[in-house]
Amino acid sequence: MKRRSLLADLLRLSALLPLPLAHGIGAWLGWLLWLIPQNAPRKLSARNLSLCFPEASPAERDALLRQNLQETGKLLLELGPLWLWRGERALGLVRGSVAGEEALADAV
Known part of the structure; x- marks a missing residue:
């Protein structure tokens, strides 16, 4: 129960932030995950990258890993705004141009 409450609180908190700030914090969190060698997101992402890019050098895969974790951090902090903002605010x-914009407008 506490875990769900913490997650809900984090989503609400991220929804209060301007999106550029949420992205900055998310990228920073992803960078921290990249720095810590033995954590599950880093290990899983590193394994996936080694399977997807076997020809890449370790340095190239490490750069991709850092970028991947930073983008994942951004995504996590986008979830609050995406779920909790009004549609007009998010669409703003x-x-x-967006391919399929009419379908998106109909869905919202």
């Missing part, structure tokens, strides 16, 4: 962040 979309820039440029």
